[in-house]
Each structure stands twice: as C-alpha cells, then as structure tokens.
Amino acid sequence: MLKLEQVSKLYRNNHGLQKTSITFQEGQITGILGRNGSGKTTLLKAILNLVPIDSGVVSYNGKSIEEQYAQIAFISEDGSFFPYMSAEEYGNFLAMYYPSFSKDDYQKLLEQFEVDTTTHIRNLSKGQQLKVEISAGFATNAKLIILDEPFTTLDIYAKEDTVRLLIEQLKDDVIILISTHNIEEIENVIDRCIVLDNGSIKEDVFIDDLNKEGKDLRALLDTYRPKAKTAP
C-alpha cells in the first residue's frame, strides 16, 4: 500500500500540493487528472521524494520510498537520467541496479517500439526517448509504476502499445499511477480516477461505482473545465 498523510509541497509562488492524504492499493490503476498546473507532477514527485516535501509523510508498505527505489519505476517525459548512454548501455546499467530487471523484456519492447539501441539517448527524438523510458520502466518488473504524462509525445501506435502494456503489467501486487490531461487515452484502463485542482484532490472515484450510479467520468471532469473568457 502506498500512503500519503497530510503531504504538502508549496513552491515560492504558493502553488503545488496542499495537505494531501490518500492511499493507493495494489492491483489498481489510478488515473490522476487535472488541468495544467493543478499539481499532478508535484504529487508524483512528492511521492517519489524527487521534490522535498514541506510536511506530511509518504510511506510505501510501511517504509520510506527511498529505501525501495529498486521496486519503483518512474516513467516521465523529462527523459533519461543517462542521456549519454545508448539504450543498450542503459539496459546493461539497469540490469545491475534492478534485481528483477528483464533484459529480454527490455529488448523485446525496444524492438516493438522500433528504437535504435545504439544511438546516445540524447540524440533520439523526444518520443523515442520516452519509448526507451517506457521499455525500461516496464522491464524492471517494478511493484510501483508511476507514469507522468506518458502520452504527449507518443504517436498513436506507441500510445496503444503503452496502454496494452499497462493492462498486461497490472498484477495483484502492483500499483500503477498515471497522470494525464487526456481522459480519452486511459478511460478504459483505469480503475480509479483522482481529479486535482489548485493543488488539492477534488474528486476520488472508482470507475465501477461511477458506472453503477449511471454517472459519466467526462461529465465529472467537465466540472473543472476553465470558464471560457468572453470578450469585453
């Protein structure tokens, strides 16, 4: 179980994430939605301790996240931490660090995504770089998989492949969190949806419950659509 208790991270401009408490259970894919600047990346980075939080506690199976990085995959459009490695060298590195990393899976995924494995990662296109990160993330067999805006730079085929991977990867002992602006890409995959607005969780719904109540996720999200400005 991944648990956040009263977690706050405010930047100097007073934006970020405000006193957030939430738990995520294994066996579920949670979509984190919200418009630009609503706090999605801040939430994910706070979970991963990639930004220092101001207050609160994040725990994963009762322990701190830092103790368990080997079980966690973070897939982000920010790109690789190792831009001067080729995808092949990156795979060799990950195999040393992650006990459960499967080089076979990694190579198969790169092949499927048609990524050149010999070029330095920094010289690949943004979309190709993301494909390397996705291949690496899924081949680590991580128990906590966090994807931050994975779809923005992917072509339609790669999007479909990634969604299929998400479904394949979800096992009873895995937690998947995925942030996006676009509900279309994940609405048939997620079990739960969190809507952030202005640094706070405004909605936290299970899709099954929503369907049982005859409600529509898109209609719910429309509530948070910015009001159109009219000409004076």
Ligand SMILES: Nc1ncnc2c1ncn2[C@@H]1O[C@H](COP(=O)(O)OP(=O)(O)OP(=O)(O)O)[C@@H](O)[C@H]1O
């Ligand atoms: N490093 C930073 N320094 C100052 N303010 C920041 C920083 N990172 C984020 N913020 C602010 O915190 C708020 C939340 O940003 P965040 O990146 O978490 O939003 P987001 O929902 O991921 O947005 P987007 O959909 O545009 O990626 C924004 O108002 C942003 O300006």
